[in-house]
Amino acid sequence: MLIRELKDTDFDDMVETYFSFYAEVEADPSFGLLPFHQRPTKEEEHKWLSETLRDVGSGNSMIRVAEVGSHVMGWCDVRRARLGSPIDHRGVLGICIWKEFRSRGVGTALMREVLEKCRGKFEIVELSVLASNPRAFKLYKRFGFKEIGVLPEAVKRSGVYIDERLMYLKL
Numbered sequence: 549m550l551i552r553e554l555k556d557t558d559f560d561d562m563v564e565t566y567f568s569f570y571a572e573v574e575a576d577p578s579f580g581l582l583p584f585h586q587r588p589t590k591e592e593e594h595k596w597l598s599e600t601l602r603d604v605g606s607g608n609s610m611i612r613v614a615e616v617g618s619h620v621m622g623w624c625d626v627r628r629a630r631l632g633s634p635i636d637h638r639g640v641l642g643i644c645i646w647k648e649f650r651s652r653g654v655g656t657a658l659m660r661e662v663l664e665k666c667r668g669k670f671e672i673v674e675l676s677v678l679a680s681n682p683r684a685f686k687l688y689k690r691f692g693f694k695e696i697g698v699l700p701e702a703v704k705r706s707g708v709y710i711d712e713r714l715m716y717l718k719l
């Protein structure tokens with residue numbers, strides 16, 4: 549496995565991974581990610597990823613991808629909270645791994661690299677994790693994230709409410 553910077557040739561793999569989450573939500577409404585109700589088009593996803601690359605260039609995003617067997621199987625990013633405002637010292641972290649490669653240390657390797665690169669760029673990294681996602685919660689705790697509160701019934705999916713745990717790391 550290789551942890552490396554994002555390239556525009558990774559976009560197809562990443563879109564495929566993102567689209568696979570719809571099937572996971574369908575199979576398990578407590579699944580830890582929150583894709584849009586309306587599935588975006590491949591073109592919209594490419595545009596969004598191009599913007600991510602641009603934001604990396606301007607220092608407003610940090611992202612690393614995990615490559616396994618010449619394909620991107622997951623990524624972790626930190627995006628600056630509302631640029632040009634008094635909250636832009638904060639970064640919001642997101643992470644996801646293709647189903648078959650979870651619980652093999654890929655998330656740990658991605659987080660280690662991304663958080664290291666965030667030092668000096670962001671002062672605070674924040675995230676939210678569903679109460680139904682103990683694997684992600686354990687990962688974040690291991691990197692020193694503190695739970696600072698719970699938003700009760702923050703997510704409603706298939707009629708089921710799920711609490712959201714808010715977490716914070718001071719770099």
Ligand SMILES: CC(C)(COP(=O)(O)OP(=O)(O)OC[C@H]1O[C@@H](n2cnc3c(N)ncnc32)[C@H](O)[C@@H]1OP(=O)(O)O)[C@@H](O)C(=O)NCCC(=O)NCCS
Nearest residue numbers: 580643644645650651652653654655656677682683684686
């Ligand atoms: C959450 C996610 C990013 C973690 O990445 P990963 O590669 O699976 O994580 P790792 O293998 O590096 O570490 C996971 C840890 O959780 C543990 N774990 C696995 N299943 C668990 C469970 N059901 N409950 C508690 N801990 C669990 C593992 O043992 C491991 O800890 P260890 O290294 O001390 O043994 C990944 O599983 C994923 O993409 N999940 C779906 C998307 C998602 O939930 N994203 C996060 C949204 S907040």
